[in-house]
Amino acid sequence: MVELWHTRNEKIYENAELNFEKFKQTILSYTKACGIRMKGPKLPRNGQVLICCDGASKGNLGNAGLDFVARNENGDCLGESTGGLGVATNFLAEVMALVVAGEWEVKKKYVNVVFSLDSKVVLLAFSNGKIPWVVMNRWNNIRRHIPRISFTHSYREINFSADNMAKKGVLLARGIVVYYDDKPYFLNKLECEDGIYFRFCS
Numbered sequence: 001m002v003e004l005w006h007t008r009n010e011k012i013y014e015n016a017e018l019n020f021e022k023f024k025q026t027i028l029s030y031t032k033a034c035g036i037r038m039k040g041p042k043l044p045r046n047g048q049v050l051i052c053c054d055g056a057s058k059g060n061l062g063n064a065g066l067d068f069v070a071r072n073e074n075g076d077c078l079g080e081s082t083g084g085l086g087v088a089t090n091f092l093a094e095v096m097a098l099v100v101a102g103e104w105e106v107k108k109k110y111v112n113v114v115f116s117l118d119s120k121v122v123l124l125a126f127s128n129g130k131i132p133w134v135v136m137n138r139w140n141n142i143r144r145h146i147p148r149i150s151f152t153h154s155y156r157e158i159n160f161s162a163d164n165m166a167k168k169g170v171l172l173a174r175g176i177v178v179y180y181d182d183k184p185y186f187l188n189k190l191e192c193e194d195g196i197y198f199r200f201c202s
Helices: 002-014 020-034 090-108 120-127 133-145 160-169
Strands: 035-039 049-058 062-071 077-088 112-117 148-153 177-180 196-200
Touching (some): 049 077, 062 160, 077 090, 077 160, 090 120, 090 133, 090 160, 112 120
Parallel strands (some): 112 148
Antiparallel strands (some): 035 196, 062 077
């Protein structure tokens, strides 16, 4: 952003000639120095379903929403959902995204599921059986119906479709959950396994 600001000022105040190629190369060099290159999310094996879950809240406590995106081994979208939670913490939003996704899986009769989350706290809690009491019964019911459940961590930068949908959930009223049988029209694209994504660090 600083480089863009300097370039703008040079053009406005010094009437400098712009060199877009030089500007582009400068930005790319900053990207290499300050970013981590990542490949897209690993798609599930044959017969598995990948569920990318996310929760969001405007403030922590604040209006919260949840989302999940389900994909098969070919990367096709099997379904998506976004929902409103009312006022909640970000942790609870992440937990509820996982539970709502699990209940959807039960209805669809999937038996081999990989949950992908960007919240390490929620991931560790569910991996170690330290389930929040508020969802304990619902999670136990999910476990009874889905014999094979595994978890994987993904950074927000390669979980952007779920992240965007969760932000839409923040705008929904508490208890409203909208399900889609395919990728919604307003979601431009899904993450690509062979895509290159950047996580910027300071």
